[in-house]
Amino acid sequence: MESYTxxxxxxxxxxxxxxxxxLLWVLREELKMTGTKFGCGISACGACTVHVAGIATRSCVxxxxxxxxxxxxxxxxxxxxxxxxxxxxxxxxxxxxxxxYCQSGQIMAAVAxxxxxxxxxxxxIEQSMGGNLCRCGTYIRIRQAIKTASQKLL
Amino acid sequence: xxxxxxxxxxxxxFLRVSATAAGGLLIxxxxxxxxxxxxxxxxxxxxxxxxIQPDNTVVIxxxxxxxxxxxxxxxxxxxxxxxxxxWSHVVAELAPAADVYRDPFYxxxxxxxxxxxxxxxxxxxxxxxxxxxxxxAAAAQKWNVKPEQCRTELSVVHGPNGQSLKYADxxxxxxxxxxxxxxxxKDPKAFRLIxxxxxxxxxxxxxxxxxxxxxxxxxxxxxxxxxxxxxIFGAHPKSIxxxxxxxxxxxxxxxxxxxxxxxxAVAVVADKFWTAKQAxxxxxxxxxxxxxxxxxxxxxxxxxxxxxATPGNVAVSRGDLNALDTAPTDHRLIAxxxxxxxxxxxxxxxxxxxxxxxxxAEVWAPSQFxxxxxxxxxxxxxxxxxxxxxxxxMAGGGFGRRAVPDSHVQREAAQIAKRMxxxxxxxxxxxxxxxxxxxxxxMHVHRVEIAIGPDGLPxxxxxxxxxxxxxxxxxxxxxxxxxxxxxxxxxxVADTHYDIANFHVSAHHPEVNVPVLxxxxxxxxxxGFVMETLIEELALRAKADPIAYRRKLLKPEAKKTLAALNxxxxxxxxxxxxxxxxxxxxxxxxxxxxxxxxxxxxxSIENHRPRIHRVTVAVDCGRAVNPLSxxxxxxxxxxxxxxxxxPRGAITLKDGSVVQNNFDGFTPPYIADAPVxxxxxxxxxxxxxxxxxxxxxxxxxxxxxxxxxxxxGKWFRSLPLSNx
Numbered sequence: 082m083e084s085y086t087x088x089x090x091x092x093x094x095x096x097x098x099x100x101x102x103x104l105l106w107v108l109r110e111e112l113k114m115t116g117t118k119f120g121c122g123i124s125a126c127g128a129c130t131v132h133v134a135g136i137a138t139r140s141c142v143x144x145x146x147x148x149x150x151x152x153x154x155x156x157x158x159x160x161x162x163x164x165x166x167x168x169x170x171x172x173x174x175x176x177x178x179x180x181x182y183c184q185s186g187q188i189m190a191a192v193a194x195x196x197x198x199x200x201x202x203x204x205x206i207e208q209s210m211g212g213n214l215c216r217c218g219t220y221i222r223i224r225q226a227i228k229t230a231s232q233k234l235l
Numbered sequence: 236x237x238x239x240x241x242x243x244x245x246x247x248x249f250l251r252v253s254a255t256a257a258g259g260l261l262i263x264x265x266x267x268x269x270x271x272x273x274x275x276x277x278x279x280x281x282x283x284x285x286x287i288q289p290d291n292t293v294v295i296x297x298x299x300x301x302x303x304x305x306x307x308x309x310x311x312x313x314x315x316x317x318x319x320x321x322w323s324h325v326v327a328e329l330a331p332a333a334d335v336y337r338d339p340f341y342x343x344x345x346x347x348x349x350x351x352x353x354x355x356x357x358x359x360x361x362x363x364x365x366x367x368x369x370x371x372a373a374a375a376q377k378w379n380v381k382p383e384q385c386r387t388e389l390s391v392v393h394g395p396n397g398q399s400l401k402y403a404d405x406x407x408x409x410x411x412x413x414x415x416x417x418x419x420x421k422d423p424k425a426f427r428l429i430x431x432x433x434x435x436x437x438x439x440x441x442x443x444x445x446x447x448x449x450x451x452x453x454x455x456x457x458x459x460x461x462x463x464x465x466x467i468f469g470a471h472p473k474s475i476x477x478x479x480x481x482x483x484x485x486x487x488x489x490x491x492x493x494x495x496x497x498x499x500a501v502a503v504v505a506d507k508f509w510t511a512k513q514a515x516x517x518x519x520x521x522x523x524x525x526x527x528x529x530x531x532x533x534x535x536x537x538x539x540x541x542x543x544a545t546p547g548n549v550a551v552s553r554g555d556l557n558a559l560d561t562a563p564t565d566h567r568l569i570a571x572x573x574x575x576x577x578x579x580x581x582x583x584x585x586x587x588x589x590x591x592x593x594x595x596a597e598v599w600a601p602s603q604f605x606x607x608x609x610x611x612x613x614x615x616x617x618x619x620x621x622x623x624x625x626x627x628x629m630a631g632g633g634f635g636r637r638a639v640p641d642s643h644v645q646r647e648a649a650q651i652a653k654r655m656x657x658x659x660x661x662x663x664x665x666x667x668x669x670x671x672x673x674x675x676x677x678m679h680v681h682r683v684e685i686a687i688g689p690d691g692l693p694x695x696x697x698x699x700x701x702x703x704x705x706x707x708x709x710x711x712x713x714x715x716x717x718x719x720x721x722x723x724x725x726x727x728v729a730d731t732h733y734d735i736a737n738f739h740v741s742a743h744h745p746e747v748n749v750p751v752l753x754x755x756x757x758x759x760x761x762x763g764f765v766m767e768t769l770i771e772e773l774a775l776r777a778k779a780d781p782i783a784y785r786r787k788l789l790k791p792e793a794k795k796t797l798a799a800l801n802x803x804x805x806x807x808x809x810x811x812x813x814x815x816x817x818x819x820x821x822x823x824x825x826x827x828x829x830x831x832x833x834x835x836x837x838x839s840i841e842n843h844r845p846r847i848h849r850v851t852v853a854v855d856c857g858r859a860v861n862p863l864s865x866x867x868x869x870x871x872x873x874x875x876x877x878x879x880x881x882p883r884g885a886i887t888l889k890d891g892s893v894v895q896n897n898f899d900g901f902t903p904p905y906i907a908d909a910p911v912x913x914x915x916x917x918x919x920x921x922x923x924x925x926x927x928x929x930x931x932x933x934x935x936x937x938x939x940x941x942x943x944x945x946x947x948g949k950w951f952r953s954l955p956l957s958n959x
Contacts, residue, residue: 101509115444115447116445118583121897130705147624160443172442176435178437181303181446182583183631185444211906214903215871215876217871217874218870219871220906221912
């Protein structure tokens with residue numbers, strides 16, 4: 082067991098866990114932040130996407146020992162950010178969600194996309210969102226919501 | 236869910252609502268099945284569905300699981316509309332397991348068969364109307380006026396002399412009044428919510444991480460269980476070395492439990508998920524699979540094809556098949572189709588949490604089958620169902636996977652809870668458990684022989700379907716298996732709306748050591764594919780317009796399919812005329828669960844794969860309660876339907892074991908596989924509403940394959956699609 086100090090959504094958090102524990106389970110079980118989801122455990126579905134130093138990252142395969150002092154942002158904190166808020170609002174106004182389980186990860190991936198490309202093309206969207214699985218199949222509205230958020234932010 | 240539980244405790248002081256369920260249908264439906272012999276609650280007990288809070292918030296209880304289909308919004312819309320509740324202050328909650336929440340038609344509490352709106356629309360209308368009548372009666376008493384002099388709007392009753400009272404201020408008085416036998420329902424013209432695009436009530440909490448799914452449940456002292464399942468269905472541990480597992484700090488126990496397919500598995504209970512995962516990885520188990528059939532995909536297809544060459548148990552037989560022998564050879568078509576096993580893989584891994592306290596148990600489960608799962612847990616724990624408090628947790632998808640007749644996940648969880656008496660334990664099936672854990676859409680072979688008449692229409696049709704029975708050996712067999720034919724295997728063919736006079740459909744149901752289950756739209760996944768690719772082929776052979784050909788061949792009573800077909804034709808006409816070169820169109824139409832659907836897909840080939848540029852879908856689902864939700868279901872359900880044609884859309888077996896074990900091996904559609912645009916059009920209708928969960932699935936795959944024929948000259952009859 083090791084102790085780590087993590088910066089999550091601007092707040093400092095202390096945890097004592099096995100160093101191999103993926104960030105996902107530190108968030109979910111140690112910090113009770115369950116907005117970040119477990120979908121596959123092998124970085125294949127993107128449900129666990131968080132931002133680590135601004136980069137969309139699969140938290141299910143990132144051992145907590147490798148996080149270091151990089152700041153982490155999760156779905157619970159992304160609304161404090163202008164782009165994050167715009168994406169969440171667009172998701173609600175376009176009525177994107179169905180079961181909703183993958184949408185934390187989809188939103189985190191979409192925010193990362195819009196932070197790097199303010200007006201993404203369909204092809205940009207497919208590339209950036211290409212690893213985020215939605216089993217319900219809400220991709221049409223995900224695409225639309227990204228465009229809606231993009232317009233709001235321009 | 237704690238807040239909701241507290242609300243339930245205080246609800247009795249408020250409004251009482253009662254109504255009568257449509258019990259007659261149920262009895263005839265389940266007469267032969269001992270499990271369902273008990274009739275549903277005939278009278279809904281007080282306060283089960285509507286709770287008016289002091290701040291005028293109306294809490295509406297939804298009698299079934301929400302797992303994406305939108306029922307947690309649409310059923311409250313129905314009740315709130317009849318009740319004239321202020322929608323901006325309506326809150327929905329999922330009902331726990333209780334008799335009063337049984338599906339009025341199925342007689343058990345469940346979601347399936349696209350029944351949510353179809354079965355509960357009338358029920359929720361009546362509940363809303365009675366609630367409103369009681370509020371009016373309470374106001375009329377208070378003001379000493381006649382009820383007819385009062386009107387309601389936005390959760391307020393208005394009297395004849397300018398009086399007004401909020402529902403909240405009338406709730407206690409209304410609760411003391413008798414529940415009316417009947418209450419007038421609105422003229423549909425007066426609907427204010429039903430028929431209007433309405434955003435989901437759970438939209439925001441699913442976008443900010445605050446909504447709790449079953450897997451997110453956290454209870455004081457809760458532990459986590461993972462289970463090491465046998466690599467071959469039904470195997471047992473010969474020897475278990477758990478020393479390395481037990482040596483990990485945080486591991487509480489390792490023990491055998493019985494598991495699916497009559498096998499034995501090894502459960503690990505630990506303080507955390509990661510501990511349990513590491514411990515499970517450290518288990519060394521020798522498995523004994525003596526006497527178990529080692530299922531193997533190529534061998535199974537060979538076996539199925541041999542069976543398909545012989546007639547099976549007859550599902551439908553009319554006219555004669557002489558034309559199959561007498562038609563000239565160039566007027567005959569023989570086609571053989573292969574469909575693999577498919578996993579549901581809902582995004583939220585399967586899970587159930589149980590705390591067993593000796594004489595009672597408490598359960599938290601994202602379940603499509605509350606009644607059945609509650610009974611299974613009670614049985615495993617030696618309790619009566621009434622001793623098992625069952626909370627319905629929000630589910631991250633399901634597609635049929637959370638409606639399992641043998642409740643195998645809940646039985647595992649109950650055995651673990653029994654051993655860990657007094658401690659709440661959450662059983663988690665990892666994605667590997669899920670992908671390898673069986674309960675797949677069964678693999679199938681279809682063999683079809685068709686004679687084509689001089690008019691280009693089919694003059695005789697012999698159809699043999701080979702695949703495992705889903706219902707055999709379950710309590711559902713009594714109603715689903717008839718004369719040796721599982722109707723879920725032949726639905727979509729045996730009941731086709733195409734007018735084929737000489738028609739023979741039969742089925743073989745071989746036994747295979749792989750558990751199978753209904754997968755969104757059930758038999759229609761393969762039967763719709765076979766019918767719609769064959770009809771398109773027949774149309775093209777006849778050099779006919781495929782839409783006109785279908786119109787001609789559909790029976791006039793196929794009103795919904797025809798209406799959808801015509802609307803699709805109209806809405807896609809403009810873009811179909813302007814296809815870029817290298818693009819082609821395919822069509823399909825299919826009716827299932829009472830809903831008619833038609834689609835046109837524009838497809839090209841990129842990197843040896845179909846690229847779907849655009850899809851127009853038209854649907855006749857009767858009255859669309861929430862058109863926005865119907866649209867969403869059909870857009871996303873179209874994508875779900877592509878699961879069976881994406882390159883890794885197959886579960887295969889080798890030497891008895893499942894080859895794939897996560898999303899890298901079984902890979903459902905991602906955004907790049909999905910159409911870029913899907914426009915959905917709803918046939919205007921005043922008919923009773925029918926389902927929209929299952930019907931979107933069957934049409935897209937045949938439409939894409941039909942387009943691919945135009946691009947390649949080849950008919951693709953083995954799924955998933957290999958490189959083109």
